[in-house]
Amino acid sequence: MLQNYQTSTFYDEMMENAKKARPHYEKFHQILHQMTKEELHEKHETAQLSFLRQGITFTVYHEEGGTERTMPFDLVPIIIPDDQWKDIEAGIKQRVKALNYFLEDVYNGQKILKDNIIPREFVEQNQYYYEEQAAGIVMPHKNHIFLAGIDLIRDDNGVYRVLEDNLRNPSGLSYVFQNRFVMRKVFPEFFFEHAIKTLEHQMLHLHSALLSHIPANAKEQDNPTAVLLTPGMYNSAYYDHVFLAQQMGIELVEGQDLLVKGDVVYMKTMRGLQRVDIIYRRIDDDFIDPKEFREDSALGVAGLMKAVRKENVALVNGVGNGVADDKAIYAFVPDMIRYYLGEEPLLPNVDTYFLSDPEVRKDVLSRLPELVVKNVGASGGYDMLIGPQATEEEIELFKQKIEETPEQYIAQPTIQLSRAPAFQKERFYPCHVDLRVYAIGSDHVHVMPGGLSRVALKEGSLVVNSSQGGGGKDTWVLKESDQYA
Incomplete structure (x- = not known):
């Protein structure tokens, strides 16, 4: 089934060449070859149905008609040997610190x-x-x-690089657990x-870390009450919110379920008001408190920020985190590591060009067909140009955008993203x-083993975001005894 699989040009996670798997993939490769195409297709369909039955969906806002979709799942996992994972883990801890x-x-x-x-x-x-x-x-x-979600890629030499930092409301954690659940069930x-x-105890880490964020003036220092604040069921990551609240055993609330009284936050319950000490918020800053941000917000809680300032409630992730995961600030993270930690970065960045500089802008505009251009404030693969795959009309549009608001965009070289086999439509092809x-x-940084491997299921595409047609794979970190067995 892999006899026509192409491994040239790009670094392949699984295959060294068309016939030979990498050492840590050899056992998986052998088992795969014992299965027929019909068996794989049947298992693939079973996996997709499992996601559908569990209601594991996300929302695509720009689509007409039905916007609810299941996350496409691919059966070939990304396998990471223990020694490689230790390097990744150390680099992530360094960066987040x-x-x-x-x-x-x-x-x-x-x-x-x-x-x-x-x-x-x-x-x-x-x-x-948000200085004020x-x-x-x-x-x-x-x-x-x-909670941080740090996006990594591998270049054509197999070197891991940081593509993006997500420090506001990183989504997708629920898919990590559901991908593993479905994979174990079907394969x-x-x-x-x-x-x-194992991922078995990772939710305990998340829960205990959340409950450790006790504000100075919490009524009960030993038994704080935590909630997850969601924008509601129409949010694209609502499944994520439901899953995390259930797994951590905390209440899932919307803004209308909370009120501030005497600079203290309370949750409305059938038995009356219950004080809240910690809020894991999944609402953007602009909507969190209509008294201090958008006055028309119906999602937030009026007076919440004053309660936070008085240390009556803790709000995580912190308000204003977006200044640190902006795509322009991203270029300075290696300098932050040297400045604050006195260390050299363990995980390199992708080279980044600032278009507010006239000379740089002139050079970038002349090379748009070979570069990637990103809006510094956008996410999810939106408002992004991938030069080698863009049409002349798209390139002209981005030229206009850059010339009108150059400070709003950065450019990067087109990285030869690593690929891995995907089994879709009864065949294997590289994605x-x-x-x-x-x-x-x-009080310290804990890194979950593995993570969410995202795959650009559209052949040739470099965009892995689910909102742009991407899917997910299970991610295995091998124990030391098994990494090259």
Whole structure:
């Protein structure tokens, strides 16, 4: 079934060449060859139905008609040997620590700006910088990043690079667990032959980290009440919210379920008001409190920010985190690591060009067909140009956008994203992949083993986002004893 599989040009996660699997994939490769195409197709269909029956969906806002979709699932996992994972884990911890130091600094002393490590205008003109609302807020453990999703890619040399930092409301964690559940249910034979690091206790890490964010003036320091604040069922990541609340055993609430009284947050219950100490919010900053952000917000809680400032409630992830995961600030993260930690970055960035510089802009505009251009404030694969795959009309459109608001865009080289086999429509073909690694922050940083491997299921596409036709794969981190067995 893999005899016509092409491995040239791009680094392939599974295959060294058309006939030989990489050492850590050999057992998987052998088991795969024992299955018929009909068996694989039947199992593939069973997996998709499992997602549908469990209601594992996301919303695509720009589509007409039905917007609810199941996450496309692919049966070929991304397998990471233990020694490679240790390097990834160390690099993620280093990066998240530095980003958290930056957030604490930029909303307090701003030493990094005074020392000219990062140009002041990159912070003060950032659309996600909320100095008035977020400055001076005391965060438990001085931790602004409760949950981070760091997107990694592998280049054509197999080197892991950070593509993007997600520090506001990183989504997709539920799919990590559901991908593993479905994979174990449909393909148990693969798990008999592999020793894989379990996800079994990861929700306990998440729950205990959340409950450690106890504000100074919480009524009960030993038994705090935590809730997950969602925009509601029409949000694209609502399944994520439901899953995480259920798994952590906390209440899922909307803004209308909470009220602020005497600068204290309460949850409305059948037995009356119950005080809330910790809020894991999945609502964007602009909608969190109509008294301080958008006045027309019906999603947030009026007076919430004042309660946060008085340390009566903790809000995680922190308000204003977007200033640290902006695509322009991204280019300075290696400098943050050197500045705050005195270390060299363990995970390199992708080269980034700032289009507000006239000379750089002129060079980029002349090379648009070979570059990737991103809106610094967009996410989910929106408002992005992939030069090698763009039409002349799309390139002209982006030229106009860049010339009108150059500060709103950055450009990067087109990375030869690594690929892995995908089994779709009864055949194997190579698809580009990336990996979102989740880090949990409290008094220390914990990295979940594996993460969400996203795959661009449309042949030739470089966009892995589910909203743009991407899907998911299970991600295995092999235990040390099994990595090259």
